[in-house]
Amino acid sequence: MTEATWTSADLPSFAHRTVVVTGANSGLGLVAARHLAGVGAHVVLAVRDPSRGRQAAATITGETEVRVLDLADLSSIRRFADEWTGEIDVLVNNAGVMNVPEGRTADGFETQFGTNHLGTFALTNLLLPHITDRVVTMSSVMHRSGTIDLDDLNWQRRRYSRTAAYNQSKLANLLFSLELQRRLTRAGSAVRSLAAHPGYAATNLQTRTGNAIFDLFGRIGNRLLAQPAEAGAWPVLFAASQDLPGGSYVGPDRFLEYRGHPALAGRTAAASDLGLAHTLWEASEELTGVRFGLTGAPGVVRRPEAAPE
Numbered sequence: 001m002t003e004a005t006w007t008s009a010d011l012p013s014f015a016h017r018t019v020v021v022t023g024a025n026s027g028l029g030l031v032a033a034r035h036l037a038g039v040g041a042h043v044v045l046a047v048r049d050p051s052r053g054r055q056a057a058a059t060i061t062g063e064t065e066v067r068v069l070d071l072a073d074l075s076s077i078r079r080f081a082d083e084w085t086g087e088i089d090v091l092v093n094n095a096g097v098m099n100v101p102e103g104r105t106a107d108g109f110e111t112q113f114g115t116n117h118l119g120t121f122a123l124t125n126l127l128l129p130h131i132t133d134r135v136v137t138m139s140s141v142m143h144r145s146g147t148i149d150l151d152d153l154n155w156q157r158r159r160y161s162r163t164a165a166y167n168q169s170k171l172a173n174l175l176f177s178l179e180l181q182r183r184l185t186r187a188g189s190a191v192r193s194l195a196a197h198p199g200y201a202a203t204n205l206q207t208r209t210g211n212a213i214f215d216l217f218g219r220i221g222n223r224l225l226a227q228p229a230e231a232g233a234w235p236v237l238f239a240a241s242q243d244l245p246g247g248s249y250v251g252p253d254r255f256l257e258y259r260g261h262p263a264l265a266g267r268t269a270a271a272s273d274l275g276l277a278h279t280l281w282e283a284s285e286e287l288t289g290v291r292f293g294l295t296g297a298p299g300v301v302r303r304p305e306a307a308p309e
Contacts, residue, residue: 005261006234006238006242006261006262007231007234007261008035008230008233008234008237011035011036011038011039011237011241012039012241013039013040014036014039014040014041014089014241015039015040015041016040017040017041017042017089017090017133018041018042018043018044018086018087018088018089018090019033019036019041019042019043019044019088019089019090019091019092019240020043020044020046020088020090020091020092020127021033021036021043021044021045021046021092021094022046022047022069022071022092022093022094022095022120022123023046023047023094023095023096024043024045024046024047024053024056024094025045025047025049025052025053025055025056026052026056027229028094028138028198028229028232028233028236029045029092029094029095030056030059030060031229031230031232031233032092032094032233032236032237032240033045033056033060033064034059034060034061035233035237036062036237036240037060037061037062037063037064038060038061038062040062040063041062041063041089042063042064042065043060043062043063043064043065044064044065044066044067045057045064045065045066045067046067046068046069046080046095047066047067047068047069047095048068048069048070050066050068053066053067053068054066067080067083068080069095069123070106071095071096071115071116071119071120071123072105072106072111072114072115072119073105073106073107074106074107074119074122074288074289075106076106077119077122077123077126078122078126080123081123081126081127084127084130086130087130087131087132088127088130088131088132089131089132089133089134090131090133090134090135090136090240091123091124091127091131091134091135091136092136092138092236092240093120093123093124093135093136093137093138093173094138094236095115095119095120096112096115096116096120096138096169097111097112097115097116098112098166099112099162099163099166100112100162101162102155102160102162102165105118105119107288108154109154109287110153110154110155110156110160110165111165112162112165112166112168112169113153113154113155113165113168113169113172114154115169116166116169116170116172116173117169117172117173117176117284118284118287118288120137120173120176121176121281121284121288121290122288122290124137124176124180124293125290125291125292125293126290126293127293128191128292128293128294129293129294131191132191133191133192134191134192134193134194134239134240134246135177135180135191135192135193135194136194136195136196136236136239136240137173137174137176137177137193137194137195137196138173138195138196138197138198138236139170139171139173139174139177139195139196139197139249140166140167140170140173140197140198141197141199141200141251141256141257141258142163142166142167142170143167143170143171143173143174143197143267143268143271144268145163145164145167146164146167146168146169146170146171146172146270147164147167147168147171147270148168148171148172148175148270148276148280149168150279150280150283153168153283153287154287171268171270171271172280173195174195174249174267174271175271175273175276175277175280175281176277176280176281176284177193177194177195177247177249178193178195178247178271178272178274178277179274179277179278179280179281180193181193181246181247182274182277182278183281183292183294184246184294185246187292187294187295189294192244192245192246193246193247194239194240194244194246194247194248194249194250195239195248195249195250196235196236196238196239196249196250196251196262196265197235197249197250197251197257197265198232198233198235198236198251198252199227199231199232199235199251199252199257199258199259199260200227200232200258200259227252227258227259227260231252231259231260234252234261234262235250235251235252235262235265236250237262238250238262239262248264249264249265249266249267250262250263250264250265251263251265252265
């Protein structure tokens with residue numbers, strides 16, 4: 001089956017495989033979880049709200065499990081990882097927030113950078129000793145407008161922009177995926193790191209920004225421009241299931257990568273900058289206290305009191 005016609009109907013069997021999907025109680029995460037369970041995977045819905053997670057799991061046919069995970073809280077991430085036993089075939093880093101008001105995570109990080117990138121960074125490295133196949137991290141076409149300010153990653157000096165903060169976090173996701181693959185290769189691991197983006201997919205992410213105007217434009221865009229969430233989940237499912245080289249980035253193949261069937265996606269020069277990826281990784285280690293998970297003992301979280309000034 002070629003990329004040009006691939007859909008979720010072409011998923012291979014995931015029988016006897018375990019897949020962790022973060023943010024799987026709604027949107028693209030729920031769609032992905034539903035399809036993966038439908039082809040035999042044991043799907044773990046890693047969600048902030050267990051009651052909503054159980055409601056979502058009740059809509060899925062197949063083997064599911066709900067576990068609590070809040071990517072905006074390093075203690076929650078550590079607890080999730082500490083309680084994990086057994087193998088994880090695929091980790092799908094789907095959870096995130098978009099264009100929310102200025103705020104801070106439990107550890108003092110800017111909300112979008114802290115949740116979308118630092119939370120994903122910490123979770124992946126703490127789970128890495130358990131992962132046997134691949135890690136798929138969700139980015140966005142909005143990474144193209146993103147810049148990484150290494151001197152002010154947590155927006156403590158700059159005037160806050162919710163869109164610029166989101167774009168930075170999505171560029172960070174791509175750089176994380178790139179550097180993770182470099183480190184896996186250097187460690188001699190067969191685990192692959194891939195990234196995906198949904199194009200413009202109609203989900204509740206665009207309508208829960210905390211701003212009435214942003215939410216209105218999100219609803220209009222979802223109705224007039226976006227592709228259905230079903231199609232938006234195809235790239236991450238493709239990345240989770242197909243024999244792609246580590247470092248691959250998958251997105252829709254039509255109309256500026258906003259819609260279509262999954263194919264290898266383009267990325268900006270910044271998103272391909274190995275030096276920037278390495279420097280961002282080191283900064284992320286310092287902020288979270290989490291190291292690369294395959295160098296000796298698993299990464300250890302030293303919970304910081306707040307993001308550094």
